[in-house]
Amino acid sequence: MIRYFKVAIFLACLGPLAYLLWGFFGPTPFDRTAWGAGLGANPIEKITHTTGDWTLWFLLITLAITPARKLLRMPSLIKFRRMLGLFAFFYGCLHFLTYVWLDKFFDLHEMLTDIAKRKFITIGLTALLLMLPLAITSTSGWIRRLGGKRWQALHRLIYFAAIAGVIHYLWLVKADIRKPVQDAVVLGILLVFRIVLWAMASWKKRPQLATVTARPTALER
Amino acid sequence: MLIKKADDIRSSEITSESLYLNRRKFLAAAGLAGAAVAGGKTLLDLAGGKAAYAAETIPNLQKSGLSTSEKVTPPQTVTHYNNYYEFSTEKEEPAQLAQNFKTRPWTVTVDGEVKKKLKWDIDTILKFAAPEERIYRHRCVEGWSIVVPWVGFSLSELIKRAEPLGKAQYVEFTTVYAPMEMPGQRRDVLEWPYVEGLRMDEAMHPLALLCFGMFGQTLPNQDGAPLRMVVPWKYGFKSAKAIVRIRFSKNQPVNTWYRSAPFEYGFYANVNPNVDHPRWSQKTERRLGEFSKRPTLMFNGYDQVASLYSGMDLKKNF
Numbered sequence: 161m162i163r164y165f166k167v168a169i170f171l172a173c174l175g176p177l178a179y180l181l182w183g184f185f186g187p188t189p190f191d192r193t194a195w196g197a198g199l200g201a202n203p204i205e206k207i208t209h210t211t212g213d214w215t216l217w218f219l220l221i222t223l224a225i226t227p228a229r230k231l232l233r234m235p236s237l238i239k240f241r242r243m244l245g246l247f248a249f250f251y252g253c254l255h256f257l258t259y260v261w262l263d264k265f266f267d268l269h270e271m272l273t274d275i276a277k278r279k280f281i282t283i284g285l286t287a288l289l290l291m292l293p294l295a296i297t298s299t300s301g302w303i304r305r306l307g308g309k310r311w312q313a314l315h316r317l318i319y320f321a322a323i324a325g326v327i328h329y330l331w332l333v334k335a336d337i338r339k340p341v342q343d344a345v346v347l348g349i350l351l352v353f354r355i356v357l358w359a360m361a362s363w364k365k366r367p368q369l370a371t372v373t374a375r376p377t378a379l380e381r
Numbered sequence: 382m383l384i385k386k387a388d389d390i391r392s393s394e395i396t397s398e399s400l401y402l403n404r405r406k407f408l409a410a411a412g413l414a415g416a417a418v419a420g421g422k423t424l425l426d427l428a429g430g431k432a433a434y435a436a437e438t439i440p441n442l443q444k445s446g447l448s449t450s451e452k453v454t455p456p457q458t459v460t461h462y463n464n465y466y467e468f469s470t471e472k473e474e475p476a477q478l479a480q481n482f483k484t485r486p487w488t489v490t491v492d493g494e495v496k497k498k499l500k501w502d503i504d505t506i507l508k509f510a511a512p513e514e515r516i517y518r519h520r521c522v523e524g525w526s527i528v529v530p531w532v533g534f535s536l537s538e539l540i541k542r543a544e545p546l547g548k549a550q551y552v553e554f555t556t557v558y559a560p561m562e563m564p565g566q567r568r569d570v571l572e573w574p575y576v577e578g579l580r581m582d583e584a585m586h587p588l589a590l591l592c593f594g595m596f597g598q599t600l601p602n603q604d605g606a607p608l609r610m611v612v613p614w615k616y617g618f619k620s621a622k623a624i625v626r627i628r629f630s631k632n633q634p635v636n637t638w639y640r641s642a643p644f645e646y647g648f649y650a651n652v653n654p655n656v657d658h659p660r661w662s663q664k665t666e667r668r669l670g671e672f673s674k675r676p677t678l679m680f681n682g683y684d685q686v687a688s689l690y691s692g693m694d695l696k697k698n699f
Contacts, residue, residue, distance in 0.1 A: 201462035
């Protein structure tokens with residue numbers, strides 16, 4: 161059963177890419193002779209925005225798995241988390257490739273200037289680099305090699321990748337911050353959920369220790 | 382006869398603005414859907430610009446020596462990729478959202494440092510001079526550009542008739558404030574109404590175009606109808622749209638984008654490949670419809686304006 165769900169979700173995750181490809185080759189009211197005209201007047205801008213949006217959204221979906229498992233009591237959702245996380249990385253790579261190829265045309269000098277001078281580029285690249293070790297160590301082999309605890313600690317980097325991604329978006333918009341703020345609010349809720357869980361867990365541990373030490377033993381009496 | 386005083390209408394009977402707006406939205410949607418069914422039109426037709434505005438052909442267009450011979454950008458692109466925040470911050474949306482924008486009746490107030498405050502009807506203004514077709518390069522501060530066959534005449538034709546006083550050093554343009562028709566104005570993304578300005582010598586330069594048409598027809602609403610500025614050597618945001626007020630002043634106007642982000646958008650905003658926007662390079666631009674980027678030219682290639690800025694540090698006065 162899970163297997164079929166996995167295939168279905170995998171195909172659904174390819175949706176944004178299919179949308180771009182369909183737009184690229186599909187019918188259009190715009191000048192058909194122009195490159196990628198099906199994606200509108202400025203196809204490269206459309207590709208950049210679509211891949212960027214979906215990178216961030218896949219990060220948020222991945223981060224929503226744990227809360228969803230607990231709140232819906234559906235522990236089996238964990239089986240989809242790796243795939244969703246890898247799709248975040250996949251769209252992040254497409255987003256980066258769009259920048260390197262279609263925006264900068266592999267001009268290394270220009271890109272290095274950008275990374276040094278423009279903080280939204282710097283933090284965007286940071287977000288992608290934070291995702292890189294997570295993508296590499298996403299296999300079962302790496303979980304075994306690192307050990308569950310260390311693997312889990314490493315994969316907490318996703319919090320920072322998502323935060324960097326939202327800041328990247330906030331810093332690049334001109335005046336209308338509505339969309340990045342929406343993403344920031346969702347991320348905020350997902351992070352607060354974890355803080356609450358963590359606080360509750362440490363609260364549970366505390367009183368047990370207190371009762372043990374407070375009660376005098378029979379010998380003392 | 383009993384004449385009711387205003388007090389007789391209880392405040393509870395007055396439709397609240399939000400309700401009124403919602404009703405308008407509903408009626409507009411219902412109307413649109415109804416029209417689509419009646420006309421057998423597809424959604425694509427509605428989204429497309431075919432019936433977007435009642436375009437009228439402007440007769441007796443004069444050719445202009447100021448026109449470029451570069452390839453003109455297709456009308457579909459020019460009318461469906463608009464930075465017009467009064468309607469929306471999404472560039473694809475003004476084409477639809479501006480359809481019900483009313484451009485008649487329309488008056489333009491001329492005030493400030495002028496001999497006499499004036500109020501001109503739009504149709505009076507359009508007769509000030511013979512309409513010319515001016516094919517200009519248009520460069521957006523965001524890094525894209527288009528080539529547009531605008532229709533209009535030099536702003537100087539209007540300024541002469543406005544009779545500004547010797548004290549007038551600047552011209553300020555104000556866009557209409559009409560939040561009922563301009564949904565973008567119901568959000569405070571920028572401070573409304575939109576204000577732009579030029580120094581007097583810039584405004585008097587023959588290239589500065591008072592524009593009311595494109596592609597040989599009246600302006601589509603989403604492109605700034607019924608009256609807009611086109612200042613081709615400056616970034617697009619300097620060219621105010623849907624102008625209702627032209628004020629002459631001694632002091633430099635505070636333009637809207639400068640007010641919003643003074644470190645990113647200056648008063649002059651001349652196209653300049655050597656001065657980057659703080660967040661992106663201005664060295665190159667993408668001409669819509671082209672794959673590769675092309676180098677951005679100083680003053681957008683309009684070198685004849687260079688003398689206006691001799692002795693000025695354009696890095697400081699960006």
